[in-house]
Amino acid sequence: MKWFSRFPKQLFWALLPAVFGILLTISPFGIMVEESLGLQSLFLMRGHRTPPSELSILSIDKASLDELNITGKVRDWPRTLYSEIIRQLNKQGAKLIVFTLALDVSRNEQNEQALADTMALADNVILPRYIKQIIITGSGKKNSVSTETIAQDSEQLDPQLQDSGEIIIVNSVDPPLPVLEESALASAVFPIPKDTEKVTRLWTFKQEISEPSTLPVVVFHYWALKNSYPAFLDLISGLDSSLAASLPLDAHDFHDKRNIHEFIDNLRWFFIQSPQLWDRARDLIESNQSWDIKTKQSLNSWINLYSERSTVYVNHYGPSATIPRWPLFNLLKQRSGAPFKDSVVFVGISENLFLEQGYGVPTVFSTPTARISIAEIAATATANLMADELVKPLSIIEQIALVLGWGVLIGMTAYSLSIPRAVLALLGLSVLYIIVANFLFDSTIWIPLVVPLLIMVPMALLISFGCRYRRNQKAQQAIHEAFSRYIPPNIVDKLANQTQFQDFREEGQDVYAVCLSTDAGQYTRLGEMIEPGQLAKLMNDYYEIMFEPVQRYNGFISDIVGDAMLALWTGAKTDRSLTANACQAVLTINNAVNQFNDMQKYSLPTRFGMHAGQIRLGNIGSSSRFEYRPVGDCVNTSNRIERLNKLLATHLLLTEDVVPDLDICYTRYVGSFLLEGKTNPLNIHELVGQTEQINEVQVEMFKLFDQAMTTYSKGDLQTAQQIFDIILQHMPDDGPSRFYYQRCSIYLADPANMENWSSTVSM
Secondary structure (H helix, E strand, O other): OHHHHHOOHHHHHHHHHHHHHHHHHOOHHHHHHHHHHHHHHHHHHHOOOOOOOOEEEEEEOHHHHHHHOOOOOHHHOOHHHHHHHHHHHHHOOOOEEEEOOOOOOOOOHHHHHHHHHHHHHHOOEEEEEEEEEEEEEOOOOEEEEOOOOOOOOHHHOOHHHHHOOOEEEEEEEEOOOHHHHHHOOEEEEOOOOOOOOOOOEEEOEOOOOOOOEEHHHHHHHHHHHHHHHHHHHHHHHHHOHHHHHHOOOOOOHHHHHOOHHHHHHHHHHHHHHOOHHHHHHHHHHHHOOOOOHHHHHHHHHHHHOOOOOOEEEOOOOOOOOOOOEEEHHHHHOOOOOOOOOOOEEEEEEOOOOOHHHOOOEOOOOOEOOEOEOHHHHHHHHHHHHHOOOOEEEOOHHHHHHHHHHHHHHHHHHHHHOOHHHHHHHHHHHHHHHHHHHHHHHHOOEEOOOHHHHHHHHHHHHHHHHHHHHHHHHHHHHHHHHHHOOOOOHHHHHHHHHOOOOOOOOOOEEEEEEEEEEEEEOOHHHHHHHOOHHHHHHHHHHHHHHHHHHHHHOOOEEEEEEOOEEEEEEEEOOOOHHHHHHHHHHHHHHHHHHHHHHHHOOOOOOEEEEEEEEEEEEEEEEOOOOEEEEEEOHHHHHHHHHHHHHHHHOOOEEEEHHHOOOOOOEEEEEEEEEEOOOOOOOEEEEEEEEEHHHOOHHHHHHHHHHHHHHHHHHOOOHHHHHHHHHHHHHHOOOOHHHHHHHHHHHHHHHOHHHHHHOOOEEEO
8 A cells, every 4th residue: 555655636536537537438328328418419500511412312201192193102102113213314325223111022023024124234333221110019019110101220129128028120131123133233221220319320231131231332332443443452451462363353343243242241241351451451441542532531431331330420511402302393393403423323212291290300400391202311321431430439448538637727727726717717628628639520531529528527527626625625624734833722613613812811002103114125036046945044044134224213123024114203293303313214224134135145135115104013813922013004005115126226215205305315206006906096206315425417307207298298209209219328237217218118118008107107
């Protein structure tokens, strides 16, 4: 257990959502949620997509049947109708004609023979095989379930009923009429999984039946044979010359022999037996410079079919009629020009023809009144194969890696930041994750969405809340133990249990005071550079020279925090002697600090801020533990004035109330400032030095500065800038002159800024 005790707590808590997310992602529940909610969300975010132009749909709708005066069930429709469809489509130059209507019941042998002759002559017709579900009950009674369309898969039945032992379900394949199947180019089943509310997957191979290749796979192969067979032969030759030698040299052989299922089965078995060939095949496709993009897409899709996987995720293009479709009546009456030239045409029933019977299938883009027809689903799957656009989920290893990385990222973020910042950070990361997921999905790559965002993110926040609560409890316990060393434990308990301190009386007095706030520059940097003991000695020496002048000029030290000091000069009422003493003390401290810095390896340049006003001076705290300190706006203001030195590149700033007589100290007015948190601006002065120490050149420059400030306050920024420029030529290090020179430049650069100009500087 020693290794566990050394394991970083932060990483440990961050790993919890990652591990939970991995287990959930690979579980059946996680897969179901991602498929039913995550995948559909990605489709909706992506929106509609343009399908390949090589496909179209011939739709048998109600209007066309009414025009042709055709009634009754699909199986009763005249076979002459199918013959005319084939003739007209071939007249327009269709490449392949794919029927999604069952032709397994004989009606008129003469018409059926005529239809067979038409198919044989066309040599481009593919027919569906029909799956019937034979239900055998416990009593031995048999019932068959059928529909007017291509058969549905047995997964649509209640799983509890299937597992109860009361029934046995057997899939039976009914091919087209023999005379028609012999004349057709090929036939294949097209079962649709029904284990989800909306169609997301399709079968490519139905292993339970002979000739398991489904309709989209067969159609794709004939299309690919017409377009890419020479390239496919070259690819197979690069993989296995003996296999290539066994394949026909001409794609037309598949028309003569009608052996497309055998061809698919043999190649699939070959690739499954040698899995390393997939990587080699992809490398050959990628490296070949003579094949265009469409050929490479076709070849990639071709070899991807020969995997052990028997279902694929269909990439829906949009709602009904996203794939171009044409009414049957337009074709037969030749009203549509030639929209089917060089096209793979799927012939099927419109989804709205038998809407009351629930015909068609639901997809993410469908509505209760506009489902997707079987023909369009088959066309969509075929189009996916043609363009290599099937939705590609990550492999298990890739999903684990993604969820692990995401879990650690959000876990570390939630654990490290405060609660508000963690919420904002995780919200931002979630938005970024959605953007990346949508970008990848646009390239047909599907990454998990629901588990990482809706489960792992809240879990990371809950873990963070729990850890923070636990840390706060420990911190409160530590504070209680620490304060008990300074305050009696019973007082600590009383303080901890009170929400207000009404039982602890304060005592003090309201006085007039001059407040001095100081701050040492480079203190933080020194804390990183030297040892704490060395820093403590340096600060002790520093405060030694700071405290003495304060005490010499009748002030006292109220507080020190790190490198900051607060000193006070107090009286019952306004007294100019207080400001004189304070200013002399500040100048003395400044000189002492400069000498101190000259003798030290590490310097502490100090800034001073002074303000005068009424304060409350007394005991702050409880009756058993308090500090003697000032409270009031004067204290806060002096601290803000000290920070103003950074902006003006000065060291000694004070308000107008603290300006002493010129006989003692020399000051100059540096502007009106509305300090942070204040509602009224303050006139700020710089304490330049002892009056006798100011030379004539400085006096002239300061008078010129006063002139520039007067000009600036009147709004004549151009003239003021010129004067500030003159001052900087003589005193290039003068911070206030440089500040106002740059401020004039900003407003003069854009006249529109003058609308917001004010002589008062807002902080």
